Amino acid sequence: MTHTRSIRKARKRLFIGLISGTCFVVCLLLAALWFVPYLGLANIHPAASWLLGALVVGLIGFVSVAYWGLFLNIVTKRHLPGANRFRGLTVKLFLPVMVLLGRLLGVDKEAIMLSFISVNNELVQAEADRYRPEDVLLLMPHCLQSSKCDRRLTYDINNCKRCGLCPIAGLLDLHDAYGVNLAIATGGTIARRIVVQMRPRLIIAVACYRDLASGIQDAYPLPVFGVLNERPHGPCLDTLVDHTQLVTALHRFLLPEFLEGKAPGTGRTISTAQGASL
Template structure:
């Protein structure tokens, strides 16, 4: 199944994904508030035996938690709608990743919504929040993190160990990505899995990641690297998952133009899984 990148998909598709996200997160917020309310109602009678004011103190605490959830929800909602940086934007993104997303997956399962739709919706909203939150960085502070499935399956070059082994024949997107690295000076790495990807991130310590992967790997990667901002670009899979995938190079370059500080020197470098492991 071929999946286009968020910037290439029709605007109606992107809007539909955001509506799904907002709808599920609204229900999740309502469920949390109801559960917090029940925490007060269930022991309401029993608390009188402790102290006459105990139920009211406990109720005030619950009400305060409900208020915090509502503030978080509306802050996130406004962030999504306005696409502008708001006070506490990083915290809103953190709440989305750590609290609301797991609840949304459970709600989606209850309502029969495929997990893929929820993950795609999450990636789309995450990208909007990263665009609103992130500034501009030196090229050396930006990491282009690529999946190994971008390499042509018939290629005998060992690129996952050293990407510089690429002869740039043009049969896969890696040649174009290396050209973007040469042009902008950003860091470029290929990861064979989540463990290697985390190792590369720890080694380079970038301030922003532009990651290319399928929706599953992007979703888990965004969660694993928080609070580090990750802009996700969905790969295209004309031959199915994990085989000769490709990516829209204009989309990647557009994001580089968005995030790179033009006044900074081009000081990036290519790394590979083998080099990261030896560092």
């Protein structure tokens, strides 16, 4: 647990550092938009440069307010006014610039994505309400299914035989116990179609860091709580998922009346050896 907290703190520090640099770069670029043409605009109209300057100052102010709002939201872990907009700016504006800035600074893209997912989860926890089970979707990657299984689960999760040889059986137990929706996606296109069909109000998604980061971006403004899968056999092959994180998330996002008599997670991992035993 201590090691996990240390990882989360490190990811948060990386995110804050990169987003601070991103805000500075964006403000610098906006200032350049005024400074560079300043000498020439006066030839068009005496007030043209000042009008452009006012616009740029306004944009810099907007970016700065958004940055400090996001910064305080991350640090305080409290729901602040406009929290959803802060998350939107992170997803749509700051993340792409952060990746570019990180590349220039030699920061590994995986580390940036992991920090983004970690901060996104905190923002979602701070802003999200509690929901009925039918409004929550557990969205799983197909690589959780055993590579030796020939059952087609993408269109009907109930095709699973619950043999316990992969995590799907344990996930079906969660589906039965909590009443939440459960679906498996083979890629981004299928995932988007599932979301459109089921129309959830919150998604708890399991995937690798790349798919989680892109999925969070695609689903916005729908809140997505991301859980990283475990890849003991490498990417996209017989992956696992931490049972504790899923159950903890369900207890955070479901209405209390739907949690009566259900104990929090035990800390076990839904693996090929214990997939059916929750």
